[in-house]
Amino acid sequence: MNIDEDTCEWLGCTTPLEMYKHQCALLEDEISDLQRHLAKARANVAGLVHMNDLLIAGKAAAEEQLRSISSQLSLANVHSSEQSKEIMGLKIIASQNxxxxVENQRLLLELTVLRGPQP
Structure with a gap:
């Protein structure tokens, strides 16, 4: 009786070569799955980069529009201030008028009283 005989085949156990082949097949499946995920991630990154470029361009346009509107608002404030000064001047003139x-009416009344009744 030979005790050194390999008995792993008797019970349906896999040989080391079969285990290595199975491990290689599992690794190949995992690598192909990782490649799919990597390609999808790269596409997502490319999409995000494109979106970022669009956002940067939109931000630049919005900042330019903000500068333009701020300039227009500043000019409108200057114009409004000038008109306000004119209005205040006109109010002062109206008050003086x-x-x-009233002073003219008062003086006319005094003059009429001093002259007396006209015949």
Whole structure:
């Protein structure tokens, strides 16, 4: 009786070569799956880079528009300030006109009283 005889085949156990082949097949499946995931991730990154480029361009356009509108608003504020000064001047003139009209009426009344009744 030979005790050194390999008995692993008797019970349906796989040989080392079969285990290596099976391990290689598993690794090949895992590598192909990883390659699919990597390709998908690269496509996602490319999409994100494209979206980022669009956002940067949109941001630049919005900043330019903001500068333009800020400039226009500044000019409108200057114009409004000038008109406000004109309005204040006109109000002062109107007030003076009203005061002079009242004073003129008062002086006319005094003159009429001093002259007396006209025949």
């Amino acid at each position: 009203s005061h002079l009209r």
